[in-house]
Amino acid sequence: MTSTLQRSAGGASAVRGPVRRLSAWLHRHAGVRLAALLTAPLLWLVVAYLGSLAVLLVSALWTVNGFTGAVVHQPTLDNFRTILSDEVYRAVTLRSVGVAAAVTAIDALIALPMAFYMAKVARPRYRRWLVVAILTPLWASYLVKAYAWRVLLANGGPVDWLLGGPGNGPGYGLTATVLVLAYLWLPYMILPIYAGLERLPDSLLEASGDLGARAGRTLRAVVLPVIVPSVIAGSIFTFSLSLGDYITVQIVGGKTQLIGNLVYANIGAANNLPFAAALATIPVLIMVIYLVAVRRSGALEEL
Amino acid sequence: MTLSRSARWLLRGAMALGLAFIYLPLAIVLVNSFNADRTFAWPPPRWTTEWWTRAWDNAGAREALWMSVKAGLGATAIALVLGSLVAFAVQRYRFFGRDTVSLLVLLPIALPGIVTGIALDTAFRSVMAPLGVEKGLFSVIVGHATFCVVVVYNNVLARLRRSGGNLQEASADLGADGLQTFRYVTFPVLRSALLAGALLAFGLSFDEIIVTTFTAGPGVQTLPIWIFSNLFRPNQAPVINVVAAVLIVASVVPIYLAQRLSDTATGGRL
Structure with a gap:
């Protein structure tokens, strides 16, 4: 049973070697698979979304110059006050x-x-x-x-x-x-x-x-x-x-x-x-x- | 638990009242689209189909509809990819911060839309604009995709949980590689969940107004934005009312599709 399984697996790997080898390698490296799954979504959610929220929170500390209307990039708690x-x-x-x-x-x-x-x-x-x-x-x-x-x-x-x-x-x-x-x-x-x-x-x-x-x-x-x-x-x-x-x-x-x-x-x-x-x-x-x-x-x- | 006869009748009455509460306002919009009075005097003095022909000829509404479709398709495509990836990661692996990831996916829809909207607006103005990326349709798609991820994620995750990993293991035992397993086993299991998620994502995007208001560049007008900007113009009211009536009638289509696609009665999870 084991030998037939191995042989059939071996036969397939001769036909589609790289895919199978990659698949086997990925199977052994759960961490890589997980990273491949999570990289894009986390980049999106952490960088684009949490990043935006962070920019928002930081900008809450800025103020606007009353005369020119320009944003003053000087952190202060005035807004919250x-x-x-x-x-x-x-x-x-x-x-x-x-x-x-x-x-x-x-x-x-x-x-x-x-x-x-x-x-x-x-x-x-x-x-x-x-x-x-x-x-x-x-x-x-x-x-x-x-x-x-x-x-x-x-x-x-x-x-x-x-x-x-x-x-x-x-x-x-x-x-x-x-x-x-x-x-x-x-x-x-x-x-x-x-x-x-x-x-x-x-x-x-x-x-x-x-x-x-x-x-x-x-x-x-x-x-x-x-x-x-x-x-x-x-x-x-x-x-x-x-x-x-x-x-x-x-x-x-x-x-x-x-x-x-x-x-x-x-x-x-x-x-x-x-x-x-x-x-x-x-x-x-x-x-x-x-x-x-x-x-x-x-x-x-x-x- | 045996409910008394009167308790059953009370519950039945509550259900009927609730449904009336939900549907009467929508019915009024449908009726008013034939109300000949420009200010919707009630009860309607005369009937007309003039507003329907006028709405049909309205170029602004048609362009806005097309813009909404483009934004919805873009956001849905991104949400499908990102939502499925996270669902796989959360279902198949135990890793540090797993709970945080599922909370993070939920956050864009749990926080008020105005927060997501102005956060993205601020980021686009202060980070992307200096890089040469101006607000436009692209920023709308980014904004919509951010809160659409969660519906795809929920649907795919629920399906993965229900189907378990046995099929995939069997497929691997029978000698399939990862790609074959995905193509012949995992994907067919997920297909209807993906469609249900896509449908919900498109629906969310199509209906979204707050995030759109803040992320849309000049000239980008989705259907909700168009409706809102015309809502307070008295002589546009009948046309708006017809567009509203059309949207109410059209909302039956996704429900019908969801019912066909989904094995659960709700047609996918929110």
Whole structure:
């Protein structure tokens, strides 16, 4: 057996020697294979992406000359001092985090019963279609959906009409921003929770019932531990996406300002890139803290 | 767990309400594309197909669409290569910093788009511009590819985990070299995962506006940028609405493809 194997291998190597020899050499050198796999992606992600983030962080330490508008490449903490001391920035940061948290909470509240219905109540052959129904709007453009709400919430638009006349709806503003962001990111919350619940075997729920637990107890003791990582996974999307958004706010937010708007305004109209960079570190910091905090829960595996 | 009848009805009601919440706004856009009133008075006083013909003749929209397709294809191609490479490395090897690599892949999509956008913008302005590389379509593709890597990575990784290494070992035992194993065993196993990942990557790129805003050079206008720049012009509203309606209808196509390609109901992982 061994000899035939060797002979056939030897015969093949006579035909395609270099490829086989390279392949065998690579097989012995796992480190080389790993390096070959990782070099390009790491160059891209570390050099292009982390490098850019590093440039961003460094440029947050620069300032802009008030008269000439030229960037002064002199490291100083002035930008951060301004952000920390100025009431406006503190208020905007708190508002942005509040909006992100509210959006996440609303999405979790809507998503939990929907995901539970999809995974555990609906008949198996309908499940696939329900997932498709949740997934399809993700492919409809972000702008289109924000725009749809702009039309819905317009003065005298369908929402006003439904509530009995112009001015009865929420109109454009902070409420509209939270509502529309929650609408936009809802599928990102439903899908991980559904995936988590789908992995939970029905027999486990039956066992819990057989052992005398009522529905509430089963939910608390069996379902909850399984879906917490899923909810956190979903919240990473809803939180992060809300935190950096400045488009929806412009479309339905009226005069509302979030961190994203301030960053955008400082790049565009104010032409103060260093200050924009300093402002942009706020969401980065919040997200990094959030990611590190939830890493232990196993949520990152659910993404 | 036995749910009471009323609990089932409550859940069913929540599902129906949720679906209504998701679909009603989209339906309104479709209906409004035939609304004869320029400011979308509700309920629509008259109906017309004029906006559809006007949108069809709109050169700006068509050029922007083409630009979006080019950016999407470029970003998808890069993401396919990089995402698969990382997935192989993470699945097949145990090495120092493995967890960090998987976190690094996730980072561009976990951080707010505006951060990725202005980071790349700053880098392009302060590092690439002195080297003679100006912002243009290329920088848009770079920006998009950076956050598209993760969807390809997730799909390929999930498939590799599920399929295990037995097939590859069997192939090697039967005398195939690395190239043959990849061509006849590994690639066919991965094919649908790659397609699902590519589809998602293209979708992400096609829809992206924030990173695009910051990385696009002058004259580079993708469809979302075009829509956004016309959104606040009252007399463009009906045309925008038609483009929106078209995009809503068109979103069925990738879903259909994903369903055909994928063995999981979700049509690939986010």
